[in-house]
Amino acid sequence: MPSMFEGLQLPATFDAHVHLRSGIMMEAVVSTIRDGGADMVYVMPNLVPPITTVEACLEYRQKLQDLEPNVTFLMSLYLCSALTPNVIVEAKKAGIKGVKSYPAGVTTNSDSGVLDYKSFYPVLAAMEKEDLLLNLHGECPSSADVTVLNAEEAFLPTLGMLHRDFPNLRIVLEHCTTAKAIEAVKSYGPTVSGTITAHHLSLIVDDWAGDSFNYCKPVAKTPQDRIALLKAAASGDPKFFFGSDSAPHSTQAKQGSHISKAAAGIFTQPICTQLVLDALEQGCQEGILNEEQLTHKILAGFLSEHGRHFYQEPMSSSHLILGAGQNIQIPDLIPVDNRMVAIAPFRKGQRTRSLGWL
Template sequence: MANLFDNLEMPAAADFHVHLRDGPMMEAVTPTIRQGGVDTVFVMPNLVPPLTTVQAVLDYKKRLQAIEPNVNYLMSLYLHPSITPDTIREADEAGIAGVKSYPAGVTTNSSSGVVDYESFYPVFAAMEEADMVLNLHGEAPPSSPTNTDPTQQVTILNAEETFLPTLKSLHERFPKLRIILEHCTTAAAVNAVRQCGPNVAGTITAHHLFLTIDDWAGDPINFCKPVAKLPSDRVALLKAATSGDPKFFFGSDSAPHLLSAKKGLSDGGLGAGKCAAGVFTQPNVVGFVLEALEGAVQLGIAKKEDLSQEKVEGFLGGHGRKFYGVPESSANIRVKAEGVNVQNVRVGGAGNSEGGMSETVVTFRSGKPTYAVESV
């Protein structure tokens, strides 16, 4: 690791896609938000059961605030058949920032997700009127086993690109609706976001700035949904992240799973024997992003002048804060090139509210050095 960002001082970052779970896992990972250099997070609602009522969302926010009160938690509802336009109006009055759409069955805790977007048109109209954000997990569901046409099969490699016409259709029908295509992984997704109007943006994770298909094939720690794609797709993501384009900003999709679930030794939400999808980056997210952007310069993907403080701050929070209409951070962080070695997180054990033996959540790039981040 070089030291391009040594002693960089900037506002605390905003992470517009985090999974904080519940129970002992929540207690273990929520304190790592500030550790990673972040003070504002958009929180995913795919708990078990999912957060489909305003009161459930507000109760969850209180549990998070009790653990770490010095974070601005932007909360979301889980798009579900029980959600109505009246639910949206109630959520807007309660200050809930967005609604998350999961296509049914594509990722962790998505079994209650969307099968037919058209059935939610009245909900989207209410969201458009309330100026609430629609957050899209942008993958098409897997092909039905009855679909035997090999040219029409949806796989984990083309699920995102197959979904993009749905994004464009929703934007055309609801042009004033703010939409985020979350965790973009392909050049096609980047282009689709750019082709839409200013109400459509895309988030990019830290781990997708590093990974390609060979990094997760056979390695459960790097396996997530949507999966990392080709080197050319990674280049497109790095160019978007360093472009200064306000349509792209940071959303880590940090998703903790116990090591036993990542290895398929316990039920990780998909059934025992299957690898749980998710990469955990929360404790080091700012360091990872800066490391990836610096790597883009070393690879010739970006120029040093592309990494101005204005562009870095924009990607790590400024663009997203403006899109969501949340205030700038009043807290500052400083980045140090001396660095830290990435550490894993322990869940459970002595001192945990439920007791029991502790287990490990393996952090992305565990044991490797990355930038250190301190509050100033």
């Protein structure tokens, strides 16, 4: 009997949130983008050092394009004190799509991030005028009242403040993990959207507590939160679209050591489209979703069309065809170089469906 989605044809995926790193890690990761069904990706700027100038951003894009000319790379700058309204004007002219904000210290390479959004209001005003996106890592730093479990919820008033003060600024609340985040995005006007990752459609807190390979920021939350994410992804609401937040780290970094904690991030790039479909199928098996609601329109919207529309990009002319479920094995390791550095992909060693390009 054919498995769910077998033979389905979908437009190529738009992955609205990727970490492609630099150097040998970049070379290993970029080659996997099309394996996961994407022909357009939005690239995060939190390199070391972060991408804070138009020149550095364009140089980075050229390196990526040279490695994979069949993918469109949309670029972003890192919100920090180096950005000025003049840089925003220059970025718009250069075709840079947006600016990513990290609260200082909350995740990988975020030490130069934001402590006080009010101090960046002149930059945000320029972004609103020039129609550049603001991409928010929506967490507050840990404090006496904030932990990884409520950091996103604690950030939601800041999202509301930014939308109130800049109502025409297109804002993306990245990698939503909670039911409250979903409701917050729904409550605002059409200039506010949210991305949802493949791994957050699959994981809850019990899956990463004690397993560093399932540990990411923001962390996966409760079963009820996962249900809210699945329902949002399957709702057809154009406010929600796919952003993998695929974040490669070496296996050594993911395991941590006596001098450093385990790195936060899950690598899903080579199988990102398949993972979304697997999670939706699992949602049907659990009775959270029903197969009839997962129409071609719903799947194409979440994986491809809603994000392209919000980012003001053309729809893809390329298409994917989905194979039977569980007919390829996810590798245990993806080699980075010949010095035994490797990345462990999400659900390593398990099986998923195949995917081909038409």
